[in-house]
Amino acid sequence: MSCMNNIIFIGFMGSGKSTVARRLSQCLSIPWVEMDALVYQKTETKNMHEVFAKGGEFLLRTTEIAIAQEYASQKNLIISTGGGVVLNKIILDFFKQAGGKVIFLNATFDTLAKRLEKDEERPLFKKDTNTKKLYEFRWPLYVNYADEILNVDNQSVDDIVKGVLNGL
Numbered sequence: 001m002s003c004m005n006n007i008i009f010i011g012f013m014g015s016g017k018s019t020v021a022r023r024l025s026q027c028l029s030i031p032w033v034e035m036d037a038l039v040y041q042k043t044e045t046k047n048m049h050e051v052f053a054k055g056g057e058f059l060l061r062t063t064e065i066a067i068a069q070e071y072a073s074q075k076n077l078i079i080s081t082g083g084g085v086v087l088n089k090i091i092l093d094f095f096k097q098a099g100g101k102v103i104f105l106n107a108t109f110d111t112l113a114k115r116l117e118k119d120e121e122r123p124l125f126k127k128d129t130n131t132k133k134l135y136e137f138r139w140p141l142y143v144n145y146a147d148e149i150l151n152v153d154n155q156s157v158d159d160i161v162k163g164v165l166n167g168l
Contacts, residue, residue, distance in 0.1 A: 004030075006077045007164070008095045010142055011105035012135055013083040014112040016152055016160060020105060021080035023161050032078045033071055039063045039082070061088050072098040086141035096145075103164060104146035109135045111153045 007024065009017040018034055025032035036048070042063050045051045051060050064085055071077060072094040079100070085091045092102060107115075109132055143149065150163050 004076055004168075006072070006075065006079055006095065006098070006100040007168075008079045008081060008092075008100045008102045009105055010081050010086060010092070010102055010145060011083065011152075012107065012109075012112055012138060012142070014115040015083075015105040015107045016157065017080040017083075017105055019157055020152075020160050020164070021078045023157050024164055025078045027161060027165065028078070030076045030078060032080070035064060035067055035079065035081045035085070038067045042066070057084075060084070064088065064091055065094075068092075068094040072100065084138070086138055086145055092145045101168075102145055102147045103167070104142045104149045105152045105160065106142070106149050107152045 007021075009021050011017050018036075021032050021034070039051060039060060040046060043051050043054060043059060045054055048060075051063075060082070061084070064082060065088060068085075068091040071079060079095070081091075095102060112135070113131075148167050150160060150167075152160050155163075
């Protein structure tokens, strides 16, 4: 396969970034990088609860910056980010300056709440007004950084992947 720029998925918790990235990686036969997994590896933790217990959001965000710096200049990668990468402009700047294409998987808050109602692994997601405020705060940031916006409400993973492929 010829060399292509990285594809970076952004979106709120539960939007499908990891699932879509993994499937796209299989379709294109190129590697998939899961930023959260790299955060766990680099911070020697097992999940976000441990990351937050060890160093709070500061540890998470500084580790994400280091990962973005390390992977942005590589080619032929599908990268799924954590939901909060848009809080640190420098992370997406690294990816964009290296020619990466940023795709926002856009889902309504109600869709995300339904998808995550039984998920215990996300310390920042609770079905309450604070989480809705976090979503509303981040949403314009996702839109601002995105090269492409895909609406993923009521879409299957295969439909979303087809949408990504059509946009390439």
